[in-house]
Ligand SMILES: Nc1ncnc2c1ncn2[C@@H]1O[C@H](COP(=O)(O)OP(=O)(O)O)[C@@H](O)[C@H]1O
């Protein structure tokens with residue numbers, strides 16, 4: 469992956485996309501192969517050490533802490549940051565997602581699906597990551613909301629965060645990514661620039677429904 | 679009426695003991711979904727540390743300090759050497775449960791080996807002279823101490839869980855451990871802290887019981903441990919206020935049954951009542967059916 473890009477990883481349900489993200493984040497150990505971040509091997513590190521190196525994950529299914537307030541969820545996103553450092557980030561997250569600010573004292577479990585996705589992304593940003601891993605941010609959301617979320621992903625990227633975007637919604641993902649990988653049963657079968665992938669015959673048939 | 683009020687006071691001081699032990703059960707369960715059967719014996723460790731500290735003539739605050747720190751180290755060590763290796767290997771839950779029972783037997787037999795199985799009188803630290811209140815209620819100094827110190831501990835714990843960074847991380851881990859790790863929470867550290875806090879609270883309860891009863895023995899942790907565990911389940915296992923309430927209810931039920939019905943029926947009725955509560959609300963008073971929380 470190149471710095472500053474949005475890279476997408478597309479593949480059908482069960483292809484192993486989430487497994488790859490969990491391996492990067494250190495929740496799973498690779499049976500074979502290694503994970504590198506800017507030349508440093510990070511395969512054997514614990515999840516909190518990976519976060520310390522600037523990789524945040526927004527997991528599939530949002531996974532907000534339902535009984536913590538919106539604000540507490542966000543503050544936890546900045547768990548490793550010292551003192552009041554995170555307050556700037558909080559401002560930024562509230563600018564990106566004004567609805568979270570309105571609901572900051574509400575338990576996260578009472579938010580709608582779209583709001584929970586915003587919270588999950590905002591929470592991921594609180595660590596000020598260099599690399600943000602997004603696992604199916606469009607899952608279960610209405611098309612209009614998906615558009616909104618994708619616009620924000622682009623905005624986050626424009627502000628300097630590298631993004632690895634995992635999606636089943638290949639169409640949306642390829643529309644904002646610079647490059648991508650196609651995953652089938654745990655193997656990368658195709659890779660290239662987003663423009664190439666959109667033109668690719670197999671991708672069009674299998675993932676874009678064209 | 680005054681008899682009834684008197685029993686309420688007695689029930690609250692016994693309930694304090696159960697509640698303090700129940701907190702350790704519930705916090706550990708909330709974090710790693712393990713019923714730590716060695717927890718009752720940690721309370722026994724606290725009682726013995728208190729015993730020797732008093733015999734050495736140490737002042738009360740220092741006695742409590744030691745009787746909390748030493749059990750905390752026991753809890754920390756047991757977690758590190760017995761439970762953590764199982765967790766790292768993704769051992770099935772039953773393996774952890776059996777290990778917990780093993781740790782319990784280990785502590786009990788270590789106690790018997792070191793201190794003999796015979797009960798020993800706890801040093802008399804306070805006069806037995808009760809304080810009389812309006813309405814014929816009397817409260818002894820050990821009871822006042824128990825109620826006061828239990829309140830302090832519970833309030834501190836509640837504030838800690840609610841407002842500190844570590845407390846928030848503990849709640850996050852209990853709601854979704856994997857997501858908490860993705861936030862950068864070092865889960866091993868949180869688990870260690872949970873064992874330290876739970877064991878320290880049990881240790882404090884051990885000293886209080888020594889002062890209240892006042893008699894200790896190496897197997898003293900078994901019954902209170904069991905009752906505190908049931909109390910935690912009644913309140914909703916994994917829920918901190920639930921353990922507090924469940925413990926108080928347990929102490930109250932036991933005291934009232936002893937006073938107004940018969941001491942032979944004490945445990946049967948106390949447990950029976952709890953079964954009734956669980957029939958009405960299987961997840962416990964504060965438990966949510968879908969999820970457990972700290
Ligand atoms: N490289 C792989 N080799 C073997 N099994 C895998 C591999 N990647 C994923 N799996 C298994 O496939 C299943 C689905 O994987 P998951 O990552 O959840 O898929 P996705 O996120 O693409 O829907 C999981 O049970 C996982 O253990």
Ligand SMILES: [Mg+2]
Pocket residue numbers: 482485486487528603604
């Ligand atoms: Mg997935």
